[in-house]
Amino acid sequence: MGTAATDDDVEAIPLRRPWRYISAVAVLAVxxxxxxxxxxxxxxxxxxxGEFLFDARILEGVWLTILITVISMLVxxxxxxxxxxxxxxxxxxxxxxxxxxxxxxxGTPVLVQIVLWGYLGLLFDQIRLGIxxxxxxxxxxxxxxxVTPFIAGLLALTLNQAAYSSEIVRAGMxxxxxxxxxxAYSLGMSPLYTFRRVLLPQAMRVIxxxxxxxxISMLKNTSLLSVIAVMELYTQAQVISSSNxxxxxLLIVVSLWYLFMTSVLSVPQYYLERRFGRGSSRNLPPTPLQRLRAALDRRKPGPPPAPPTNAVEVIGA
Structure with a gap:
């Protein structure tokens, strides 16, 4: 039996938010x-x-940019x-x-450090090993x-990045x-072994x-090496644009390549965060691939319903 509606029943009316639609339309218009x-x-x-997007000189600059980024970040x-x-x-x-x-x-700008390493020959004519x-x-x-321009750029970016990264590692520790x-000390582990095998793996979730x-910042900072004539992506684009x-x-070409490279680098970062964050949460959010599979599974038609059966109950004597 259902219950009859009374005058005391409250009818829920959704709250209208017209400014959401107005702001969305304004943003889309812009x-x-x-x-x-x-x-x-x-x-x-x-x-x-389109002509210079895959130009040989641009591709050479892309390769050198990636090489500098990888070496600098590893070291x-x-x-x-x-x-x-x-x-x-x-x-x-x-x-x-x-x-x-x-x-x-x-405390000093990375651009200044790059120029100082590029001008190292003005301070020391030779690098000597002796008494x-x-x-x-x-x-x-x-x-x-x-110390060629390539080596000077590597030194500047690597040493500068090490200072910032060390604070990240220290915060994680x-x-x-x-x-x-x-x-770990109570088990007889040395400080170095404790740092390498106990503390650092746990700190990776924060690091x-x-x-x-x-x-990603290192990848973009390679463009600063143009001041010492390292032929990375931005320098190659400058050389081409100076002639035509x-x-x-050419700036649009450079921007498209940087957007592509940063997007690619974001993928392993995402999965590394998931790997080292496994112990911090019971249920990790699904990956984009898992979301896609779930959406496809929802669109698949379900199994057909079983046909009804006419069962006859027989009561034996």
Whole structure:
């Protein structure tokens, strides 16, 4: 039996939010205006964008950009772990040296550091290996021969990034409960073994997300090497645009390549975050591939219903 409606029943009426629709329409209008303004701009030569997007010189710059990014991030990450361990060390000398390193490289612009490494030959004619304050020299080489623009750019980006990454590693180490260190020491583990096998793996959950952002920043900071004539992506685009005066078109080409590379680098970062975040949450959010599979499964027709059966109940005597 159903219950009759009374005057005291409350009818729920959804709250109207007209400003949501108004703001959405306004944003879409601005986006459409911008797209139309760019697409119909007579000063933009989209044919030149397509022509130079896969130009051999641009592809060479892309390859060099990726190479610099990979080498700088690998070496700077190793240096960052060492510097972070020094900052956390009870040894006052190691702690002071690490603090000074971070202070110096974080406190000066990376562009200035790049130029200083590029001008290293103005400070030292030769790089020598020998006994100080004597004339005994075992090995010597011209500075400009050893520190080419490519090496100078690698040194500048690597040493600068190591200072920032060391603070990320140190923050991750400090996020691990102190009881983990005490338990490792009680089992007879050395400080180095405890750092490498106990603390660092647990700190990766905190370290991975900001390090992924630093990787993307490193990729974009390679464009600063144009000041010392390293022929990476942006420098190659500058050289091409100086001859055909297609500055804006080449900037669009560079932007498209940077967007592509940063998008590709975001994929392993996402899965690394999931891997090292497994112990922090019972249920990890589904990956994009898992969401796609679930959506496809929902669209599949279900099995047909079973045909009804005419069952006759027989009662035996």
């Amino acid at each position: 986006v459409v205006w911008f797209v139309v303004a760019v697409a119909t701009n007579p000063n933009l030569d989209f044919g030149a964008v 700077s990450t190793l240096l960052a772990v060492v510097i972070a361990a020094m900052r956390l060390s009870p040894n006052p000398v190691l702690m002071s040296v690490a603090w000074f390193y971070v202070w110096a490289f974080r 100080p304050l004597t004339e005994v020299v075992f090995w010597a080489i011209d500075t400009n021969t050893l 400090m996020s691990v409960d102190e009881g983990q260190r005490e338990a 991975i997300p900001p390090m992924g952002n630093e990787l 005066l297609k500055q804006v078109e």
